[in-house]
Amino acid sequence: MKLLSLWSLLSATTRLEIRAWIAALQPKLRQDALKLLAYLNENAAISEADWQRETVFAYLYGNDVVYNDDWLRHAQSLLVKAIEQAIAAKKWLQEPIDAAFYIAEFYVEEKEGRYFQAAYKQLQQLNETTFPKNQEHFYRLAQAENLYFRHITDGQRVAVNNLEAIMEAQEKHFAAAQLRTACTALSYQNFFKTSYDFGLLPALLQRIEARNWQQTEPIIGAYYFIYKMTTEITNDQLTDDYFAAFRQNMPQYAALFDKNELRDTYISGINYVIKRVNKGDKTYFRPLYDLYKEGIENGVLLADDGSISAFTYGNMVATGLRIGETDYIFSFLQKYKNALPRDTRNMYYQYALARYYYRVRDFANALPCLLKLTYSDIFLQLDTKVILLKIYYETDDLENLEAHLRSFQQFLLRKKTQLGYHQQNYLNIIACAKQLTLTNWTDKAEKIALKTLLETMQPLTEREWFLETVAASG
Numbered sequence: 174m175k176l177l178s179l180w181s182l183l184s185a186t187t188r189l190e191i192r193a194w195i196a197a198l199q200p201k202l203r204q205d206a207l208k209l210l211a212y213l214n215e216n217a218a219i220s221e222a223d224w225q226r227e228t229v230f231a232y233l234y235g236n237d238v239v240y241n242d243d244w245l246r247h248a249q250s251l252l253v254k255a256i257e258q259a260i261a262a263k264k265w266l267q268e269p270i271d272a273a274f275y276i277a278e279f280y281v282e283e284k285e286g287r288y289f290q291a292a293y294k295q296l297q298q299l300n301e302t303t304f305p306k307n308q309e310h311f312y313r314l315a316q317a318e319n320l321y322f323r324h325i326t327d328g329q330r331v332a333v334n335n336l337e338a339i340m341e342a343q344e345k346h347f348a349a350a351q352l353r354t355a356c357t358a359l360s361y362q363n364f365f366k367t368s369y370d371f372g373l374l375p376a377l378l379q380r381i382e383a384r385n386w387q388q389t390e391p392i393i394g395a396y397y398f399i400y401k402m403t404t405e406i407t408n409d410q411l412t413d414d415y416f417a418a419f420r421q422n423m424p425q426y427a428a429l430f431d432k433n434e435l436r437d438t439y440i441s442g443i444n445y446v447i448k449r450v451n452k453g454d455k456t457y458f459r460p461l462y463d464l465y466k467e468g469i470e471n472g473v474l475l476a477d478d479g480s481i482s483a484f485t486y487g488n489m490v491a492t493g494l495r496i497g498e499t500d501y502i503f504s505f506l507q508k509y510k511n512a513l514p515r516d517t518r519n520m521y522y523q524y525a526l527a528r529y530y531y532r533v534r535d536f537a538n539a540l541p542c543l544l545k546l547t548y549s550d551i552f553l554q555l556d557t558k559v560i561l562l563k564i565y566y567e568t569d570d571l572e573n574l575e576a577h578l579r580s581f582q583q584f585l586l587r588k589k590t591q592l593g594y595h596q597q598n599y600l601n602i603i604a605c606a607k608q609l610t611l612t613n614w615t616d617k618a619e620k621i622a623l624k625t626l627l628e629t630m631q632p633l634t635e636r637e638w639f640l641e642t643v644a645a646s647g
């Protein structure tokens with residue numbers, strides 16, 4: 174039932190506010206609807222299972238009135254509409270700029286020019302100083318300019334008007350909105366291997382560049398640089414320049430954008446950098462670390478309740494350890510441990526802690542973390558097995574390594590259906606690890622043969638570790 178569903182969405186505080194709004198703004202609401210509101214307040218925890226229509230009807234109309242389902246349904250419908258209107262009114266008064274717009278619009282419609290000027294000035298001030306300079310800013314600006322046009326023309330044609338200002342504001346709003354959607358489409362296009370028709374976007378990009386809006390309007394510039402560095406990925410120098418401009422403007426974005434828009438910019442920047450890393454450009458690990466660190470510390474990459482996803486937590490740890498920021502990562506692990514999802518918190522924390530201990534060569538602490546883990550994520554389990562493989566080899570514990578490789582291979586065979594094409598990568602890791610133990614390091618030919626195998630085997634995600642191990646083996 175819609176009424177109970179709607180009521181259940183409201184907090185206790187909002188319910189009190191709703192009652193006040195209805196009493197103040199809807200004094201002509203039918204008495205049965207008002208009494209129904211009182212009934213809901215008296216039965217705050219009521220559910221559909223508890224809803225007894227005859228009991229509710231008697232509360233509204235008295236025990237002497239014969240039950241009429243149409244009456245009760247109509248009262249419910251009236252109350253739903255009243256609650257929705259109260260929610261809208263509450264939201265409207267929470268946005269001063271909306272109130273200012275409707276006041277200015279009222280004076281335009283009533284042809285009260287003397288009062289319109291003050292209302293319009295207030296509207297302009299709010300749009301410039303109170304709200305972030307995002308695409309919504311240009312939408313509101315266009316609305317305000319349209320009001321001003323109606324005011325100065327008053328149904329007449331005048332030579333001096335603000336039509337150009339209206340068109341520019343609308344064009345900037347369209348440019349920001351279109352670019353933002355295009356950046357989202359690019360990420361979906363890459364992930365789902367699909368394609369989209371970007372329509373007017375090429376002409377729009379030319380227009381933006383001709384007016385230099387990518388430099389003068391931060392919201393347009395943000396998505397312009399993201400779009401360009403994503404689509405020009407094959408030209409390293411060009412995308413380096415776009416990324417440099419993007420990073421240079423990040424403090425500006427942080428000051429002007431709302432949280433959702435700022436999150437979009439960070440995620441787009443992170444996705445671009447990951448592409449550069451995947452192309453083999455190791456210099457981009459530092460920018461990747463910086464983006465994650467900034468985004469987490471300023472709360473942009475956290476949920477509204479301050480929680481952090483296991484994906485973001487793990488990527489921050491992996492990236493920081495990769496570039497040697499071990500001290501910061503250790504403090505990060507403790508600081509954000511309790512922000513992880515409760516049901517998988519210990520698993521992801523222990524895994525990340527084990528990675529930290531492995532990175533600082535503290536194998537004595539790394540092993541207990543790895544061996545006591547319980548898993549719900551198969552790829553976490555696989556990564557754990559790879560770290561154990563490395564620790565056994567690097568500590569020259571060949572007996573445990575041999576047993577571990579056997580159990581690892583059996584695990585892969587059991588999980589073949591779940592792993593799909595990933596299975597071959599881990600089988601290759603096992604094969605290369607076995608070859609490490611069999612190679613005679615004093616035999617130059619064997620060493621060269623192993624190095625050639627490691628360089629050419631596909632797929633092999635741990636290629637770098639294997640080659641470093643061979644290089645360090647004399």
